[in-house]
Amino acid sequence: xxxxxxxxxxxxxxxxxxxxxxxxxxxxxxxxxxxxxxxxxxxxxxxxxxxxxxxxxxxxxxxxxxxxxxxxxxxxxxxxxxxxxxxxxxxxxxxxxxxxxxxxxxxxxxxxxxxxxxxxxxxxxxxxxxxxxxxxxxxxxxxxxxxxxxxxxxxxxxxxxxxxxxxxxxxxxxxxxxxxxxxxxxxxxxxxxxxxxxxxxxxxxxxxxxxxxxxxxxxxxxxxxxxxxxxxxxxxxxxxxxxxxxxxxxxxxxxxxxxxxxxxxxxxxxxxxxxxxxxxxxxxxxxxxxxxxxxxxxxxxxxxxxxxxxxxxxxxxxxxxxxxxxxxxxxxxxxxxxxxxxxxxxxxxxxxxxxxxxxxxxxxxxxxxxxxxxxxxxxxxxxx
Amino acid sequence: xxxxxxxxxxxxxxxxxxxxxxxxxxxxxxxxxxxxxxxxxxxxxxxxxxxxxxxxxxxxxxxxxxxxxxxxxxxxxxxxxxxxxxxxxxxxxxxxxxxxxxxxxxxxxxxxxxxxxxxxxxxxxxxxxxxxxxxxxxxxxxxxxxxxxxxxxxxxxxxxxxxxxxxxxxxxxxxxxxxxxxxxxxxxxxxxxxxxxxxxxxxxxxxxxxxxxxxxxxxxxxxxxxxxxxxxxxxxxxxxxxxxxxxxxxxxxxxxxxxxxxxxxxxxxxxxxxxxxxxxxxxxxxxxxxxxxxxxxxxxxx
Numbered sequence: 208x209x210x211x212x213x214x215x216x217x218x219x220x221x222x223x224x225x226x227x228x229x230x231x232x233x234x235x236x237x238x239x240x241x242x243x244x245x246x247x248x249x250x251x252x253x254x255x256x257x258x259x260x261x262x263x264x265x266x267x268x269x270x271x272x273x274x275x276x277x278x279x280x281x282x283x284x285x286x287x288x289x290x291x292x293x294x295x296x297x298x299x300x301x302x303x304x305x306x307x308x309x310x311x312x313x314x315x316x317x318x319x320x321x322x323x324x325x326x327x328x329x330x331x332x333x334x335x336x337x338x339x340x341x342x343x344x345x346x347x348x349x350x351x352x353x354x355x356x357x358x359x360x361x362x363x364x365x366x367x368x369x370x371x372x373x374x375x376x377x378x379x380x381x382x383x384x385x386x387x388x389x390x391x392x393x394x395x396x397x398x399x400x401x402x403x404x405x406x407x408x409x410x411x412x413x414x415x416x417x418x419x420x421x422x423x424x425x426x427x428x429x430x431x432x433x434x435x436x437x438x439x440x441x442x443x444x445x446x447x448x449x450x451x452x453x454x455x456x457x458x459x460x461x462x463x464x465x466x467x468x469x470x471x472x473x474x475x476x477x478x479x480x481x482x483x484x485x486x487x488x489x490x491x492x493x494x495x496x497x498x499x500x501x502x503x504x505x506x507x508x509x510x511x512x513x514x515x516x517x518x519x520x521x522x523x524x525x526x527x528x529x530x531x532x533x534x535x536x537x538x539x540x541x542x543x544x545x546x547x548x549x550x551x552x553x554x555x556x557x558x559x560x561x562x563x564x565x566x567x568x569x570x571x572x573x574x575x576x577x578x579x580x581x582x583x584x585x586x587x588x589x590x591x
Numbered sequence: 592x593x594x595x596x597x598x599x600x601x602x603x604x605x606x607x608x609x610x611x612x613x614x615x616x617x618x619x620x621x622x623x624x625x626x627x628x629x630x631x632x633x634x635x636x637x638x639x640x641x642x643x644x645x646x647x648x649x650x651x652x653x654x655x656x657x658x659x660x661x662x663x664x665x666x667x668x669x670x671x672x673x674x675x676x677x678x679x680x681x682x683x684x685x686x687x688x689x690x691x692x693x694x695x696x697x698x699x700x701x702x703x704x705x706x707x708x709x710x711x712x713x714x715x716x717x718x719x720x721x722x723x724x725x726x727x728x729x730x731x732x733x734x735x736x737x738x739x740x741x742x743x744x745x746x747x748x749x750x751x752x753x754x755x756x757x758x759x760x761x762x763x764x765x766x767x768x769x770x771x772x773x774x775x776x777x778x779x780x781x782x783x784x785x786x787x788x789x790x791x792x793x794x795x796x797x798x799x800x801x802x803x804x805x806x807x808x809x810x811x812x813x814x815x816x817x818x819x820x821x822x823x824x825x826x827x828x829x830x831x832x833x834x835x836x837x838x839x840x841x842x843x844x845x846x847x848x849x850x851x852x853x854x855x856x857x858x859x860x861x862x863x864x865x866x867x868x869x870x871x872x873x874x875x876x877x878x879x880x881x882x883x884x885x886x887x888x889x890x891x892x893x
Contacts, residue, residue, distance in 0.1 A: 228675040229668055257671035262701030266664035269657060269698065273632060273668030276655050279675060281668070299657050405630045405653040405669065407680045412648035414656035416640050 209383040214345035214372060215240030217384040218284075218310055221349040223254045224392040225308075225356050227282035228399075229274035231259040231267045235289040236322045237374040238312040242284055264289035268296040268309070275305040276413055278404030280356065283307070286374055287314035290328045294335075300367050301336025301429060303414050304402075306359035307367040308352060309337075313475065313526075314374040315559040323560020324374040325526040326475060330503070330535045336429050338368035338436055339504040341474040345382045347455075347501075348372035350447065353387075353396055354455055357443040362402050364436050366429070373476040375560070387451055395450055433505045440502055458507035460499045461514050463489065467496030469572055470515050472540055473524040474500045477556075477563055481524070484568035495572055500536065508543035515544060521551040522575035524568075528555050533581060552580020561585060601627065601651040607641040611808025613798030613815065614638050614714040616772045618649075618685070621712060624782035625683060627652055630673075632666040634686030634695060635659035637721040637800075638714065653680070660694040662686050663702035666709045674708075681786040684711040688729035689719040691795075692753050703762040703791040710785040710792045713755065716800035724803040728753035731823065732874060733867050734854045736803075741857040746867055751874060759793040760832045766792040767829040772799075773815035774838070777826060784828075797824045805853020817848040822875035825882045837882035845872045 212220075219241050222230075230249070232242040249258040257274075261267045264285050271281040285293065290311060300307055311329045315321040329339055340355060342348035348370065355368040372378065387395070403411060417425055441456050448454030462482050464470060471481050478499040488495045498514050500507070515521055521544065525534020532538060537553025544551055552575045557563045563585075571584055601622035608615035614637055622629075633639045633656040642649040643656065657665050662684040670682045686695060691713035699711060718736050719725040726739040732751045735741045739748040760767045766788040770778035778796055785792035799814040801807065806814055818824035820843045827837035846868060849855040858864045858871075879885050 229671045231668060231671075255675070257675050259667055259671055260705065261664065261667070262704070263697060266661065266667070266698050266701050269661035269664030270668030270671070272657055273655065273665035274672035275668070276665075277630070277669045277672035277676075279672035281672075295658055296661065303657065405655055405680075407628045407630065407653055410627075410651060410653045412643050412650050412654045412656075415643040415645040415648065416656075417645045421645050 209385050211381055211383050213240060213379060213381050214348060214377040215379065216244055217345050217349040217386065218352065219244030219248070220386050221352050222282050223248050224387065224389050225282070225352060225396055226280060226398070227256050228279035229257045229259065229271065229281045230283065231261050231270035231274070231281070232283045233261050233264045233267045233285065233289060235264070235286055237314060237378045238284045238286045238289070238310070240378065241310060241312070264292045265296060268293045268300060268307070271307050272296060272300045272303065272305050275307055276303070276405050278401040278406070280399035281307050282309070284310035284312065286312040287316055287328045290332065291316060294332070297332050297335040297337060302425065304365040305367060306365055308355045308359060309367065309369055310352070311369045311371040312374040312378045313371050321559040324376050325558045325560070326371065327527040329369050329371045330527040332369070333504055333535060336366060336433070337504065338366055338502070340368060340370050340502055341500065342370065342372040342377065343476060343478045343499060345372070345377055345380065346384050346453070348377060349384055349386065350451070350453055350455065353392060354440065354443045354447055356396055358436055358439045360399060361439050364432050364439050365402055366432050366436060371475065376476045391450065395447065437502070437505050437507065455501070458502040459510045459514055460501055462497040462499065464496035464498060464514060464518070466494055467518050468494040469520040469522065469576055470518040471495065471497045471522050471524060471568065471572065472500065472536065473497065474503060474536060475526070477524055477526065480563055480565060481568050484565040487565060488569060488572065493572070503536070506539055508539070511540060511543040512547065515549060516547070518549060520575050521549055522571050522580065523551065523553045524556050524571065525553055526557050528558070550578065554580060554582060554584040556584045603649045603651060606649040607644060608637070609802050609808065611801040611811045612641070613716060613772050613800055613811050614687070615641070617714045617778070617796050617798045618642065620772065620775050620778050621683070621685065621782055622652060624779035625652070625681060625786060628679060629681045629683055629786070630669055631655070632662040632669060632682065632684045634662045634690035636687040636690055638685065638687065640721060659690055661698050662690070663695060663709070663711060664698040667702045667705065667707045670707045670709055682709045683786065684709060686713060687720070688713060688715040688717060689727040692728035692755050699759070700762065703759055703764055706790055708789055708791070710782070710794070712782070713793070713795040714798045715795050716798045716803060718803050720800050720803040733858060733871055735857055736854065746864065747854070747857065756793060756795055756829065760829050762791070764793055765790045765831055768794045769797070769824070769826050770794055771797040771815045771819055771824060771826055773812050773819060774826060781828065803854070805856070806851055810851070814851065817843070817851070821845045821848045822879045822884060823848060823871070825878050825884055827882055834882060837884050839884050839886045841886050842875070842879060845875050
């Protein structure tokens with residue numbers, strides 16, 4: 208049954224049904240509605256969890272790490288500066304193989320201070336060992352949390368995950384969302400079964416110090432788990448589709464790509480705008496399609512190469528910038544398509560909440576087809 | 592993530608601490624006091640490095656190390672998880688003075704304010720020893736360290752020790768204590784009291800570092816004892832913010848403590864710095880006054 212609700216509320220409702228035992232979060236715009244909802248659910252005894260009102264995002268993730276190591280399913284949510292403050296814990300949690308699920312309400316990073324959306328925050332953590340999933344709409348945002356727990360807690364994976372959805376554009380927007388019942392969620396996502404846990408009955412040491420004789424192998428194991436996570440996601444996404452009718456078995460999802468000459472590549476809510484723009488361009492006879500990257504880590508390089516093998520031009524929409532070398536998604540798509548002969552152009556777009564309309568998507572396609580790219584799109588040159 | 596071999600000591604010998612390491616003794620005494628039903632959340636530092644070089648561990652109880660500054664936050668999560676799971680292990684943090692008094696203060700303050708049922712042990716060796724003897728907020732006045740070195744215009748560390756016990760008592764901690772490895776039974780009793788007191792408790796245990804302070808490895812306990820006997824370290828308990836017990840001593844001049852350590856050598860050679868020694872004596876005198884530790888000579892009967 209579809210219900211009309213705010214994105215943050217949909218996420219909170221689904222997190223509740225995933226039954227985390229410990230929630231630790233620190234308020235930051237635009238994540239606040241999620242954690243406020245969860246705190247109210249705890250206050251109402253609707254959810255059997257401890258809510259730790261930590262004094263910082265750094266402690267939020269540290270507390271999640273401790274609770275996870277003690278054998279509880281955990282949850283946090285943050286964005287932007289909060290995620291930046293978690294940087295050190297992010298690498299640590301992945302290295303310690305804790306299956307923490309954290310929502311990222313994507314927001315830009317200061318300076319200058321901006322509370323508005325882009326994807327700089329989570330993309331900047333791309334090397335941290337966290338799986339990264341990007342939602343196009345609020346239904347997908349909710350659904351990806353269930354899939355995230357399933358993938359992360361798989362004993363062949365044991366990695367943490369960001370479920371990313373665009374701040375304000377999705378978090379504060381009302382859309383129709385179908386929420387599975389508690390029984391349905393329980394059937395899909397069994398109770399947390401930790402691979403190992405801190406337990407006086409069976410002592411072990413977690414987070415030890417590694418000399419050069421061992422360190423590289425630990426990192427290699429994390430990378431191997433990342434690679435295995437592709438299949439785990441596909442499997443969990445397929446099972447989700449079988450149970451709930453919404454299939455997430457693809458790491459990347461094509462839209463009208465079959466006969467496309469030009470393909471847009473994007474992540475998150477901008478894909479919705481792009482699809483509408485593509486429909487209009489198609490009405491004018493332009494063969495344009497879209498590839499939505501749902502899973503950014505592990506990076507689906509082969510899947511991207513396969514999906515784009517028949518196009519001649521690719522335009523990547525990057526809501527982030529690796530300053531000094533262009534957008535991160537563009538860099539990685541170019542790597543994935545290396546040697547293919549396909550022209551790949553990158554567009555830094557929508558930073559800090561700059562609005563993107565269908566006409567902007569069309570303009571980007573125009574630029575790509577003229578061979579003009581690797582630029583900031585939509586700069587207000589009059590203020591430079 | 593090595594499996595742990597159980598021996599008769601919960602903190603095993605064979606770790607990689609320096610000979611005469613004060614913190615290593617504190618760890619051993621700590622686990623004697625806690626017994627097996629405990630989970631340790633450790634900070635990065637000497638103790639973490641010398642006790643858990645993968646794939647070996649000295650810890651015979653569940654132990655986790657995440658980062659330098661976060662054991663109190665990690666412990667907050669562990670405590671919450673245990674509560675939710677209905678488990679009974681005590682949760683104990685252990686960190687050095689750099690972790691506790693400096694970089695970890697935010698996490699500790701948060702954990703204490705929220706009232707988690709945890710015990711935080713700070714092993715205080717009065718500088719960042721793991722990185723090579725740099726000054727921390729616990730370094731005493733006048734001590735030479737590699738970042739507060741003696742020089743033409745420096746007499747060593749320019750500030751007295753931060754009063755972390757008072758800071759945590761001000762958070763409403765029900766039990767705060769100081770201890771010393773020179774008095775092992777006292778330390779262990781305090782640990783037992785802390786872990787059996789509901790709410791966040793704090794113990795700062797003085798653990799001389801022969802390498803960092805510059806004294807012979809066989810002198811560690813003597814050095815700890817001298818700190819007490821001079822009044823530069825006071826063993827006391829604070830219950831609900833009120834000092835209840837402070838160990839009384841017949842105080843010796845601070846000089847007897849200072850002159851045995853290379854970190855204070857500049858106060859005696861090439862020329863005596865009576866002015867600085869007097870300032871350090873004043874710190875001991877103030878401690879004695881504040882905690883009432885001086886043993887009064889018996890009044891002659893009339």
